[in-house]
Amino acid sequence: MARGKVQMRRIENPVHRQVIFCKRRMGLLKKAKELSVLNMEGLIERYKCNLPEAQVESTEQNIPMVIQQDVLFLRREVDLLQNSLRYMYGEKDINHMNLGELQSLESNLEVWVNNIRSTKMQLMSREIEMLKNKEGILKAANDILQERVLLAINSCIL
Known part of the structure; x- marks a missing residue:
């Protein structure tokens, strides 16, 4: 039985809000971990299934290179997403950030605060x-x- 669409709204109870935040954070981190654990055999099988038999023999040497590039790209993307999540949730130690990372985090926080204030003002009006x-x-x-x-x-x- 499928759940209905849940309307996004502010949760007034701080304890309930924290519980939901932790669950959502853990879900996002779990998804990021699952993406980072992609195995190469699965990718090779997927490529072999999609290629015609005649092309498989001629491109057999090129497949590992393409797969390695795809895996490298996906790993970089997963690392970038995981770092972004850590920054957003304050899990990365601020003392180990360089100046550029701190400035980026500060500007992101300012944007988030401005968005929150704007939404708050709309609700209040x-x-x-x-x-x-x-x-x-x-x-x-x-x-x-x-x-x-x-x-x-x-x-x-x-």
């Missing part, structure tokens, strides 16, 4: 707008109730 609408509705209801009270008082006096 929507909330203010909803509260103003609610205030108008309540004032109208209050006016109606005051008129009814005045009518009731006037009818009791007469």
Whole structure:
């Protein structure tokens, strides 16, 4: 049974937020590890299955070179993604970062903070707008109730 689409929203409970953060982080790190453990035999088999029989004999010497290049590219990409995740989650020791890495991390953090503030301001403005609408509705209801009270008082006096 498939799960429905989960709407992304802020989790108010800090403990619950931390638990979900840890689970998501572990999931991302697990995926990164799985990508980094690609074995060469699987890649060779995949290439052999996709090549026609006539080309297999002539290109047999070229396949390992192509596969090695693919594996090297994938390993670099996985390392880059793992380092990015470590930076984002603060797992890499800041004392061992060079100046360029620190500046990059700082600029990324500034962008994230600005995005968070922008989203927060949008949510607050929507909330203010909803509260103003609610205030108008309540004032109208209050006016109606005051008129009814005045009518009731006037009818009791007469």
